Amino acid sequence: MADSNFSGDAAPQIEAQLxxxxxxxxxxxxxxxxxxxxxxxxxxxxxxxMKVLCFALFACAFNLLxxxxxxLSFGHAAYFGMGAYVSGYAAKAWGxxxxxxxxxxxxxxxxxxxxxxWLAIRRAGIYFAMITLxxxxxxxxxALQAPFTNGEDGIQAIxxxxxxxxxxxxxxxxxxxxxxxxxxxxxxxxxxxxxSPFGQILKAIRDNEPRAISLGYRVENYKLMAFVLSAGLxxxxxxxxTLVFNIATLTDVHWSMSGxxxxxxxxxxxxxxxxxxxxAATIITMQNYxxxxxxxxxxxxxxxxxxxVLAFRRGILGEIAARLRVKL
Amino acid sequence: MExxxxxxxLVMPQVILGVINGAFYALLSxxxxxxxxxxxxxxxxxxxxxxxxxxxxWMMLAYLGIGYWPxxxxxxxxxxxxxxxxxxxxxxxxxxxDHLYGLLLTFGCALVIEGLLxxxxxxxxxxxxxxPEFAAFDLELGDFFLPGYRVxxxxxxxxxxxxxxxxxxxxKVGSYLRAATERPQLVQAFxxxxxxMMTLTYGAGVALAAFAGVLAAPxxxxxxxxxxxxxxxxxxxxxxxxxxxxMGSIVTGFMLGLVQGITEVVYPEASQTVVFLIMAVVLLxxxxxxxxxx
Numbered sequence: 001m002a003d004s005n006f007s008g009d010a011a012p013q014i015e016a017q018l019x020x021x022x023x024x025x026x027x028x029x030x031x032x033x034x035x036x037x038x039x040x041x042x043x044x045x046x047x048x049x050m051k052v053l054c055f056a057l058f059a060c061a062f063n064l065l066x067x068x069x070x071x072l073s074f075g076h077a078a079y080f081g082m083g084a085y086v087s088g089y090a091a092k093a094w095g096x097x098x099x100x101x102x103x104x105x106x107x108x109x110x111x112x113x114x115x116x117x118w119l120a121i122r123r124a125g126i127y128f129a130m131i132t133l134x135x136x137x138x139x140x141x142x143a144l145q146a147p148f149t150n151g152e153d154g155i156q157a158i159x160x161x162x163x164x165x166x167x168x169x170x171x172x173x174x175x176x177x178x179x180x181x182x183x184x185x186x187x188x189x190x191x192x193x194x195x196s197p198f199g200q201i202l203k204a205i206r207d208n209e210p211r212a213i214s215l216g217y218r219v220e221n222y223k224l225m226a227f228v229l230s231a232g233l234x235x236x237x238x239x240x241x242t243l244v245f246n247i248a249t250l251t252d253v254h255w256s257m258s259g260x261x262x263x264x265x266x267x268x269x270x271x272x273x274x275x276x277x278x279x280a281a282t283i284i285t286m287q288n289y290x291x292x293x294x295x296x297x298x299x300x301x302x303x304x305x306x307x308x309v310l311a312f313r314r315g316i317l318g319e320i321a322a323r324l325r326v327k328l
Numbered sequence: 329m330e331x332x333x334x335x336x337x338l339v340m341p342q343v344i345l346g347v348i349n350g351a352f353y354a355l356l357s358x359x360x361x362x363x364x365x366x367x368x369x370x371x372x373x374x375x376x377x378x379x380x381x382x383x384x385x386w387m388m389l390a391y392l393g394i395g396y397w398p399x400x401x402x403x404x405x406x407x408x409x410x411x412x413x414x415x416x417x418x419x420x421x422x423x424x425x426d427h428l429y430g431l432l433l434t435f436g437c438a439l440v441i442e443g444l445l446x447x448x449x450x451x452x453x454x455x456x457x458x459x460p461e462f463a464a465f466d467l468e469l470g471d472f473f474l475p476g477y478r479v480x481x482x483x484x485x486x487x488x489x490x491x492x493x494x495x496x497x498x499x500k501v502g503s504y505l506r507a508a509t510e511r512p513q514l515v516q517a518f519x520x521x522x523x524x525m526m527t528l529t530y531g532a533g534v535a536l537a538a539f540a541g542v543l544a545a546p547x548x549x550x551x552x553x554x555x556x557x558x559x560x561x562x563x564x565x566x567x568x569x570x571x572x573x574x575m576g577s578i579v580t581g582f583m584l585g586l587v588q589g590i591t592e593v594v595y596p597e598a599s600q601t602v603v604f605l606i607m608a609v610v611l612l613x614x615x616x617x618x619x620x621x622x
Contacts, residue, residue: 072428119608122615126370126427127567131611134564138604145597255560259435266432295451298443305436309429310421 020188021195025326029274037180046172047244052284053183054241059264059276060190061233066262067271068194069226070206071121074129075136076234076261078116079109081253082139083235088155088248089148098161098169102182102239109235110228112139117227121220124209136258143253154249158242175244182240186233191273193229202226234261263301266308269315272328278317339593341474346589347582348478348547351485354581355540356562357569358492361577363533365509367526369419369430375559376441377534380407381541382550383445386456396459396546403542404535411534415527423526438556445552453549481543488539489578496574505529564607570620580618 022030040049058080065071083105090096090104120131143149150156160169169175193199204212205219213219242248251257260283268279283301290297308315314322321328356374363371371377384403388394394402414437422429458477465476496502508515508522516522541555548554562581569580584603592599610618 072431074431119611122611123567126431129428129431130370130563130567131607133560134567134604134607137560137564138601141600144600255556259439262432262435295443295446298439298446300443302436302439302441302443305439306418306433309433309436310418313425313429 021191023327025321025324025328026273029328033274033277034184037184041173041176046176048284048288050172050176050179050244051241052281053179054237054244055261055264055284056277056280057183057186057240058234058237059261059268059280060187060273061230061237062261063265063270063273063276064190064193064230064233065226066265067275068199068202068206069223071124071223071227072126072129072262073120073132073227073230074255074258074262075116075132075134075139076231077253077255077257078136078139079112079231079234080238080241080257080261081143081248081250082112083109083238084242084248084252085143085149085155086235087239088158088242091161091243092155092158093148095161097165098163098178098243101161101243102236105239105242106232106236109238110232112235113228113231114224117224117231121223121227133255133258136253137255140250140253140255143250149248149250152250154247155242156247158246158248160243160246169243179240179244182236186236187273187277190233193226194273198222198225260301263305263308265315267304267315269318269321269328272315272317272321274328275315275317279315282316339590342592343586343589344474344478346585346587346592348481348585349588350582350585351482352540352544352558352581353562353565353585354489354578355485355536355543356558357565357577357581358489358574359533359536359540360562360566361569361571361574362492362496362536363530364571366505366529367415367419367423367430368427369422369434369530370427371530371533372431372434372559373414373438373441374434374534374537374562375555375557376438377407377411377537377555378541378544378558379445379550379552379555380410380441381538382456382545382554383449383541384538385542385545386454386550389456390454396542400539400542404538407538407541408531408535412527412531414534415530419530420523420527442552442556449552451552453551453554456545456550458546477546481547484543485540488536492536493574493578561603564603566617568603568607568610568617570617572617572620576617576619 037049037053058076062073062076065073086108087101087105091098091101096104116132116135119135120128123131144151148155160175162168163178167174169178194202201212201217201222204215205217205222209219238248238252241252264279264283265276266279267282268277269275283304286300286304287297290300312319317328356378360371360374363369363374381403384406385396385399388399388402389396418433418437419430422433458475462476462480465479467474467476467479494502496505504515504520505525508520508525512522544554565580565584566577568584569576571577584606587606588599588602591602598605614620
């Protein structure tokens with residue numbers, strides 16, 4: 001049942017895979033997305049697009065857990081935010097080159113995801129959500145008090161640096177190509193994970209955990225692995241975002257950030273590979289247009305949450321996929 | 329003796345503040361547990377409804393001149409009625425789905441409530457003065473000063489917890505509630521209107537949160553974020569206690585408030601995080617929670 005679990009696949013269909021685990025519809029969608037990413041900076045503001053791509057990667061990482069393992073993490077801001085802080089600190093205080101700064105963001109996300117995931121997978125369902133939220137709140141308080149985060153001010157004026165020592169990232173368009181490459185690499189990695197034998201076992205756990213256990217799989221190890229991968233990718237997204245905007249603040253680790261990534265995935269379509277991307281683009285666009293209305297953004301996000309849960313549980317892409325009877 | 333008194337003066341205010349926090353944890357986690365037991369929904373808007381309780385009391389005083397005592401009764405009724413409306417129009421549609429959808433829906437409701445309050449009253453706090461009659465009960469012991477109102481908060485919260493516990497454990501309605509928590513279909517087969525019970529349970533749980541909100545209004549400043557800050561800690565309290573028992577959530581709430589207060593004295597840097605650390609330890613040793621059933 002598409003409604004009772006969080007998968008986008010209405011019915012398990014076996015479709016011919018063209019390449020890289022893509023079905024025909026997915027290959028077309030991927031080609032369209034890549035074409036858009038290449039063309040869009042010439043008519044849209046690159047900084048806005050970079051924000052969308054960073055959050056799209058964040059949402060895809062989150063979706064890896066909820067869509068393919070059935071675990072709703074309500075604390076992904078912790079990995080995103082610490083990724084942002086560590087990348088920012090490394091780039092600013094130690095002068096680490098951007099490629100390493102971003103990788104460090106991913107590493108801290110994964111390093112944090114390991115103990116947190118290990119704790120959280122002891123419970124499932126709503127307890128899992130509450131535990132991840134509580135652990136993330138702990139990280140928030142840490143970020144509030146730790147000296148290197150500068151408390152309320154955050155880390156500011158973080159340099160973008162020079163990639164590989166010779167590509168100056170200060171021009172927005174140059175930075176954009178780096179962000180685009182990171183996003184596509186992350187996206188393909190997640191797609192590869194989901195369609196690997198490992199990913200099949202994850203889906204088996206999502207659909208019927210007792211059966212996966214009885215088949216002899218060590219379910220905890222698989223869940224933990226997925227959690228760490230998801231947290232690591234969220235850290236990379238956070239680190240990239242920090243270099244784009246030259247800033248890492250408490251907003252990045254706040255629980256409302258965790259809520260936002262849930263919303264993006266939900267709007268786009270949980271358990272679809274392109275859904276989180278569409279969702280991130282939708283929410284970021286909305287925030288852009290509503291920015292002048294202050295707290296109405298919060299109200300709008302709440303209304304969208306409610307509307308999605310009550311009426312569009314499949315999300316934008318899930319609905320389209322269901323209409324077209326394809327997997328996206 | 330002098331030293332001891334000095335130490336006491338140093339420690340007591342924090343400990344008492346901790347226990348008062350604990351009283352709010354107990355009231356909130358109690359409401360969460362009652363709602364979860366009956367509806368299988370974790371009410372993410374619990375914090376927002378707590379805030380709403382405080383705001384309704386504040387608005388009653390500011391716009392209608394209704395004082396603290398009537399507000400203590402009226403605000404929970406108003407917010408409880410709103411909760412009933414929420415349950416009927418939205419939450420009731422989700423019972424057949426994964427429980428996580430209930431969490432997402434109530435999270436959305438929390439955002440709407442918080443956003444509306446921010447639009448209406450700004451992010452900074454409003455002051456709600458405690459009723460003057462409590463000044464007579466202010467306790468002064470050397471440098472140690474305990475406002476009478478805080479004593480009242482402790483008494484009122486403990487009484488409310490006790491009453492809720494008595495209603496659930498000792499009355500006939502409570503026995504229906506407990507039965508419906510275990511086997512809803514069977515209870516319905518006996519001719520008891522279970523959907524109505526679910527609606528009223530949600531309303532009561534929400535009213536409990538609003539009651540806590542009114543109690544909290546004079547202690548903390550009345551701001552749109554006051555509930556959100558509380559509710560995440562309360563989630564940790566719920567994980568620690570396990571939602572299996574009513575008494576369990578009450579005891580856990582008070583206990584963790586006390587622990588937090590003591591931590592504030594011993595190692596203030598950890599006072600915000602100690603509850604989450606305890607949660608981690610409990611998850612390692614008793615994943616179902618101290619009072620929970622696996």
